[in-house]
Amino acid sequence: MSTASISLQPRQDVEYLLRIADTALIHAQRLTEWCGHGPVLEEDIALSNIALDLLGQARALLTHAGHLHGEGGGLRYDEDQLAFLRDERDYRNLTLVELPLRKGGGDFADTVLRNLLLATWFKLLWRRLQDSSDAEVAAIAGKAVKEARYHQGHAAEWAVRLGDGTDESAARMRAALQRAWPYVPEMFEADAVDAAARASGLGPGMDELQSAWLAELEPVFAEAQLAMPAAGAFRSTGRRGVHSEHLGFMLAEMQYLQRSFPGGVW
Template sequence: MTPSIQPPRDLRSRYLLRVADTCLIHAQRQSEWCGHGPILEEDIALTNMSLDLLGQARALLTHIGQGASPALDEDQLAFLRDERDYLNMTLVELPGRRAGRDFADAVLRNLLLGSWMHLTWQRLQASSDAEVAAIAGKAVKEARYHVEHAADWVVRLGDGTEESARRLRQALDQLWPYTGELFEDDEADTQAEATALGPARSSLRADWLAAVRPVLADAKLELPKDSPFRATGSQGVHSENLGFMLAELQHLQRSYPGGKW
């Protein structure tokens, strides 16, 4: 079995890994819908969005790895870290289709997270790191489509049948408590803002609410009350779900290091 690597732990790398890992794990969870979409068009759309997220993760992981000592490649960072070294938002690792979560959960999760990613990429276009700014310039266009797609479905389900509205309300109740983590600053945020690498998470909250609130209103959903609960995935302290996902994600690379197709 291939041993784990030690990723870079400086604040700059932690800040970028948080974005990269959120994209990576969200792509992995959303890929569960491949072959299981409610209609063919949505099956393809969800799969393509997973590939967008994977591309965003790859670009950032490559950039982070080039600055590490010794240098690391994207595959090492994606497949050979221990669970505590992943810094994704807990929202993306929550159980998905295989655990019984439905299409309402999938599109609402895409709205909540996609709106946050869209704002993050928008701000990162002005990053003091030219490579990050270039990655963001492409990613922001993809994220804009993800939000538009999710918003269309959220409104359609919320303003649809009694059953579709019930399922959407249930998804909102399950997912909303995890959104607080999206706006919790730490030392990496403070340094990123000071060096113009990227925005502090807290600075995104007002614009995120402004983007999400009208969609939920059109879907006839009330904005839930803020919860005192705070998830800690972005600090490397994860729910029980991530370990199972990583076992699947990492199995081939761990078992056959350097394997070629």
């Protein structure tokens, strides 16, 4: 296996799946920063297990996306090639998941808040993808929706515990919310890739998830004493391959072994 970066043929179904897979992959990578550093042992283990669930979801979708790419006239790639041999501009994850957590300015409140926002989004998306016209995607979703349901419940419990806790924990949750909220609109932007997925039955457009997402968050926010921020004008662009300054540093760590020792496996 070469260390050279791979290139992908433009395919809207592959891009749709990569947007989901990359979001799960990069979110998992960020959560692993807590391994050995959790506030309590039980939470250290819980965050590691959530990261492993997300990694499994990413692996399944990347494998399938690589097969679809091959069937469409391009090269067939495996999960490792797609995870470790793409350049930064070829990743399609939500910008929110690449922002630092434990390292680089975030704290445990940022992790709790981000897990809540994303787990709710993932749960609603996986629920819809169970009806995908692609049988493999539907099968992946059938397992993943159960994991996302647990992730959401776990994050919601911590959000209430911190938001309705001490003055310090409540202030940290409010600050975490202000840091994350500008990146939320990207979660629900729909474009030609979404339109093609909707038309083919592959999956929903992301804009279809927003009202249900807000409805599920509202009671949690109320119990956690958190006010839903107003929408801003800023729009992040990670799903289109234009990322923050943080992703490149993360990929340098993620890709180092594969690029130094091509084809290496555990």
